[in-house]
Amino acid sequence: MNSMNSSQIPVVSIVARHSNSGKTTLLEKLLREIKKRGWRVAVVKHDAHEFDMDKPGKDSWRFTQAGADVVAISSPYKTAILETRELERTLDEVLERLPDDVDLIFTEGYKHGNKPKIEVFRSAVHQELFSKPEELIAIVSDVQFEVGVPCFDLDDAVGICDFLAEKYQLS
Known part of the structure; x- marks a missing residue:
């Protein structure tokens, strides 16, 4: 477990252009894999x-x-x-109120926020990426993108968690 204060806990936003893009399904897969690894995780869901x-x-x-x-x-x-x-409340205000004994925080629904993003892209639903490449740390998709960040398959929770573990020194 990290010995970080809440401002140092990595925050990753799972985003997509539309509802019903697969964000929640991806988060469920990631959460199951994360729990296998023994990490503590928080999720902040925005509801418009x-x-x-x-x-x-x-x-x-x-x-x-x-x-x-x-x-x-x-x-x-x-x-x-x-x-x-x-x-x-702003996302940062919500994050300040979370317990500080988690290893990682995911957000869902904060697609205009300033946190690093993993964009979910399904070719049956989307025409183009929503996020600017410089906002992204990864893409999760059924098609490949060459925009300078890793691109994972929609079912590759292990690979995504390996990526997050390396990026944020999680063990």
């Missing part, structure tokens, strides 16, 4: 719409309805913090 994790009638929902701005739910195995906000 309003989401709601509270279930009407549950205590946390009732606390929010009664006016709580922050409600934390904790058990021996999980902790969740639900915060009502008037303005969206």
